[in-house]
Structures are given as C-alpha cells and as structure tokens.
Amino acid sequence: QVQLVESGGGLVQAGGSLRLSCAASGRTFSNYHVAWFRQAPGKEREFVAAITKSGGSTVYANSVKGRFTISRDNASNTVYLQMISLKPEDTAVYYCAASLVTWYGRSTSYDYWGQGTQVTVSS
Numbered sequence: 001q002v003q004l005v006e007s008g009g010g011l012v013q014a015g016g017s018l019r020l021s022c023a024a025s026g027r028t029f030s031n032y033h034v035a036w037f038r039q040a041p042g043k044e045r046e047f048v049a050a051i052t053k054s055g056g057s058t059v060y061a062n063s064v065k066g067r068f069t070i071s072r073d074n075a076s077n078t079v080y081l082q083m084i085s086l087k088p089e090d091t092a093v094y095y096c097a098a099s100l101v102t103w104y105g106r107s108t109s110y111d112y113w114g115q116g117t118q119v120t121v122s123s
Contacts, residue, residue: 001026001027001112002024002025002026002027002029002032002098002111002112003024003025003026003112004022004023004024004096004097004098004112004113004114005022005023005024005025005114005115006020006021006022006023006094006095006096006114006115006116006117007020007021007023007117008020008021008117009093009094009117009118009119009120010118010119010120011120011121011122012086012119012120012121012122013121013122014086014087014088014121014122014123015085015086016086016121017082017083017084017085017086018083018086018119019080019081019082019083020036020080020081020083020094020096020117020119021078021079021080022034022036022078022079022080022081022096022114023077023078024077024078024079024098025077029074029077029098030053030054030074031053031100032053032098032099032100032112033050033051033052033053033098033099033100033101033102033103033104034050034051034053034070034072034079034096034097034098034099035047035048035049035050035051035096035097035098035099035103035104035110036048036049036050036070036079036081036094036095036096036097037094037095037096037097037107038090038092038093038094038095038119039092039093039095039116040089040091040092040093043092045095045107046061047061047104047106047107048060048061048064048068048081048094049061049064049068049069049070049081050070050103050104051070051071051072051079051103052103053074053103055071055072055074057103058070058071059104063089064083064090067083067084067085067086068081068082068083068084069081069082070082079096081094081096083119086119086121087121088121088122088123089121090119090121091119091120091121092118092119093116093117093118093119094116094117094118094119095113095114095115095116096113096114097110097111097112097113097114098110098111098112099111099112
C-alpha cells in the first residue's frame, strides 16, 4: 500500500504560479511511477503529467506543456508539480496517482490515488 497526500492548491490569479506536492508513505516510493491528473466540474478526469520511478523521464499533456513541470525527490518521498502561467481553464481538483507498472497511461492504470487538492485560477 502507498498513501498519497496532495497539498499546495489554492486560489491564484491568471498568470500566477503554484507548486503542488504529493507526499507518499508506505511502501518504497522509488518503486512507483507517479502521475498528476485533474478533474474540473462536469468533466472527466484528465492526464496532466507523469514521471518515471527514477525521475529520468517525464511526459506532459499538450495543454500544459511548457507551463508545468513534474519532478520528484525520492529521498523525501515527494513528487512536485510546478505550475506557471496559470490559466482559468487550469481550474480543477488535482490528483496524484502511483503505479508499479504504468508510468504514463489512463487513470485506470494507476493503483493508488490521493484525495486531491483544489486549484482555482481567477481571470
């Protein structure tokens, strides 16, 4: 079992920045690939970014490429999502998810999820 807890969300104006954190506990975190997803009201959960268990590879949704950066610190069991140039359409609940096998895939491919953190971007 891996427990994931997101933090760092909040209200920010368009053009602003936030850094989300995903703190893990339980089994060896460095064995898990991690991804960020988000879900806006009335919409399906969508992929945002993913990072391999070593941190050596990352991938981003086109909508956030160039603005968001995913990183991890396995020593502190934490994955980060740095978000800059935020837009109102980035407003959503952001979730981190972990998988032993899948590093980039559908949400159903991930075994463990956090409770989410709200990000609201005002125009």
